[in-house]
Amino acid sequence: GESVGLHLPTLSVQEGDNSIINCAYSNSASDYFIWYKQESGKGPQFIIDIRSNMDKRQGQRVTVLLNKTVKHLSLQIAATQPGDSAVYFCAEMFSGGYNKLIFGAGTRLAVHP
Amino acid sequence: DAGVIQSPRHEVTEMGQEVTLRCKPISGHDYLFWYRQTMMRGLELLIYFNNNVPIDDSGMPEDRFSAKMPNASFSTLKIQPSEPRDSAVYFCASSLTGRGYGYTFGSGTRLTVV
Numbered sequence: 279g280e281s282v283g284l285h286l287p288t289l290s291v292q293e294g295d296n297s298i299i300n301c302a303y304s305n306s307a308s309d310y311f312i313w314y315k316q317e318s319g320k321g322p323q324f325i326i327d328i329r330s331n332m333d334k335r336q337g338q339r340v341t342v343l344l345n346k347t348v349k350h351l352s353l354q355i356a357a358t359q360p361g362d363s364a365v366y367f368c369a370e371m372f373s374g375g376y377n378k379l380i381f382g383a384g385t386r387l388a389v390h391p
Numbered sequence: 392d393a394g395v396i397q398s399p400r401h402e403v404t405e406m407g408q409e410v411t412l413r414c415k416p417i418s419g420h421d422y423l424f425w426y427r428q429t430m431m432r433g434l435e436l437l438i439y440f441n442n443n444v445p446i447d448d449s450g451m452p453e454d455r456f457s458a459k460m461p462n463a464s465f466s467t468l469k470i471q472p473s474e475p476r477d478s479a480v481y482f483c484a485s486s487l488t489g490r491g492y493g494y495t496f497g498s499g500t501r502l503t504v505v
Contacts, residue, residue: 324494378447380436
């Protein structure tokens, strides 16, 4: 596969528990944020996004929270399943710039039965 | 749609050789991005195109790297000469709007330079 064996922080959870993955972003001018999931051997896959005029956005089993004061994002996954095991990246963009998507370092989520 | 298609999936080459990575974006998408993923630096944006025109190549590490997009359905990333530190997974992504939710990534090319 195409995973790079990143030495990342790892979050270990039991199947059925809720997971919270945190991310600090760098640019206070960033106004659009995305969470991506990368499974082994695959490219990053879009999960959910949020714009800076929002504090919270919910999807199916996932919620993203944005705290602009401290430049912090979190991804909450409800009832975590084995298929959620992957590396999760937050990404930021300044829409007034060149539409560059800048990725964070990533967190590995390990779900145990 | 088959998604973003990259080739080859794996490439092993000797230091000093020329390497060409290929990408076919999703039909109709007008943005194309090249990223590199390494253990040390994570996912880095190298260059991106809009309507086949390079918009920002500030992430290209040095002159040994070049990228072209001769038409809307094909792009190449070339490294000449290659060095061991170029070993990484290279991803191509395409987008219709330039926004993150529209980014679709390919499966990547794992490059090993020995």
